[in-house]
Amino acid sequence: MTVQKVNLLDYNYQQMRELLDSWGEKPYRAQQIIQWIHQTGLSDFTEMTNLSKQLREKLAQRAHIKLPEIIACQKSSDGTHKWLLKLDCGNCIETVFIPEATRGTLCVSSQVGCALNCSFCSTAKQGFNRNLSTAEIIGQVWLAVRELSLEEGVHDKRVTNVVMMGMGEPLLNFDNVVSAMSIMMDDFAYGLSKRRVTLSTSGVLPELQRLREVSPVALAVSLHAPNDELRNELVPINKKYPLSQLMALCKTYFKNEPRRKVTFEYVMLKGVNDQPEHANQLIKLLRNIPAKVNLIPFNPFPMTHYERSSQEAIDAFRDKLIAHGINTITRKTRGDDIDAACGQLAGEVMDRTSRSQRWKKLHFIPMDGQKQATE
Numbered sequence: 001m002t003v004q005k006v007n008l009l010d011y012n013y014q015q016m017r018e019l020l021d022s023w024g025e026k027p028y029r030a031q032q033i034i035q036w037i038h039q040t041g042l043s044d045f046t047e048m049t050n051l052s053k054q055l056r057e058k059l060a061q062r063a064h065i066k067l068p069e070i071i072a073c074q075k076s077s078d079g080t081h082k083w084l085l086k087l088d089c090g091n092c093i094e095t096v097f098i099p100e101a102t103r104g105t106l107c108v109s110s111q112v113g114c115a116l117n118c119s120f121c122s123t124a125k126q127g128f129n130r131n132l133s134t135a136e137i138i139g140q141v142w143l144a145v146r147e148l149s150l151e152e153g154v155h156d157k158r159v160t161n162v163v164m165m166g167m168g169e170p171l172l173n174f175d176n177v178v179s180a181m182s183i184m185m186d187d188f189a190y191g192l193s194k195r196r197v198t199l200s201t202s203g204v205l206p207e208l209q210r211l212r213e214v215s216p217v218a219l220a221v222s223l224h225a226p227n228d229e230l231r232n233e234l235v236p237i238n239k240k241y242p243l244s245q246l247m248a249l250c251k252t253y254f255k256n257e258p259r260r261k262v263t264f265e266y267v268m269l270k271g272v273n274d275q276p277e278h279a280n281q282l283i284k285l286l287r288n289i290p291a292k293v294n295l296i297p298f299n300p301f302p303m304t305h306y307e308r309s310s311q312e313a314i315d316a317f318r319d320k321l322i323a324h325g326i327n328t329i330t331r332k333t334r335g336d337d338i339d340a341a342c343g344q345l346a347g348e349v350m351d352r353t354s355r356s357q358r359w360k361k362l363h364f365i366p367m368d369g370q371k372q373a374t375e
């Protein structure tokens with residue numbers, strides 16, 4: 001009888017203990033195995049030298065460490081990396097690394113495509129295909145850490161932060177996302193603090209309430225509009241969970257940790273949501289809410305009718321918010337020359353022709369590691 005092998009990347013610490021227990025092994029082995037997989041980056045059981053030979057053999061018979069396959073890596077002139085990853089059934093997802101002076105942020109996908117249909121997001125245009133498994137989510141972190149460690153100048157290319165801001169709505173893949181985030185924060189795995197793992201959501205309220213109970217990660221809410229009429233148009237899930245309910249939850253979200261704030265993301269769309277009246281409404285909406293605001297200059301993609309707000313409009317909007325005591329920054333647009341910026345991730349499904357041509361055009365690094373100078 002052939003045994004269906006389990007993928008150990010699917011297991012967080014608690015689940016690994018239970019798995020080993022069910023195999024008649026000592027649960028404390030979970031810590032060692034997790035360290036080998038996630039800290040040392042091993043995918044071969046024979047090298048896990050502090051495990052008994054018998055356990056290593058058992059692991060080889062019953063389990064494997066199966067990662068998404070890297071199809072391509074693009075590097076932006078600003079140092080941003082984008083990996084195109086192939087999953088089992090031919091679906092592709094994208095993962096982006098954004099290096100900054102004092103940190104390195106990995107932007108991780110949670111679904112193939114997205115079901116939410118936000119009108120200004122290119123991922124929405126490809127529709128929803130399926131949820132990622134825990135292994136496919138944490139596998140993005142595993143691969144990025146390994147790939148960056150193989151490059152020169154390792155010290156400035158470390159993953160210090162993870163944001164669940166890639167393709168998909170993470171709260172609609174709740175269990176796998178929460179489990180993967182627990183591996184990110186596990187001291188025996190990636191050891192990231194709860195403030196350095198951020199979940200971004202359009203505001204799926206029941207799941208957001210559940211998240212507060214089970215995971216201490218940082219929260220970003222994709223607001224994008226200061227009133228229901230406009231938000232219904234930009235973020236259609238608002239029709240189900242309107243602003244009054246969303247803001248009521250945000251107000252008390254970190255009630256037990258008064259110093260923590262919710263980040264509100266606000267994409268700047270020319271003539272749509274960037275006028276002084278919108279800033280005034282936003283100031284009113286955020287009154288008495290522990291909030292930070294991230295303004296995101298809109299990143300265009302083929303066939304969109306939206307345009308990016310002018311720099312003057314973005315600055316004026318930001319200054320107005322700051323004048324009312326709201327901590328506001330404008331997010332730097334990173335990696336837009338390789339379509340790695342917010343809302344540009346579309347994972348090869350839509351716009352296949354022009355996209356694959358662009359893949360070829362930019363600094364394309366084939367997987368044998370040789371850089372090709374192309375046009």
Ligand code: SAH
Nearest residue numbers: 121165169200201202222265298299342343
């Ligand atoms: N579904 C989640 C996470 C994915 S999107 C969410 O909605 O939060 C990550 C962020 O990028 C969100 O704030 C999203 O609204 C924003 N975004 C999407 N498309 C964009 C675009 N074309 N330009 C700039 N930001 C965009």
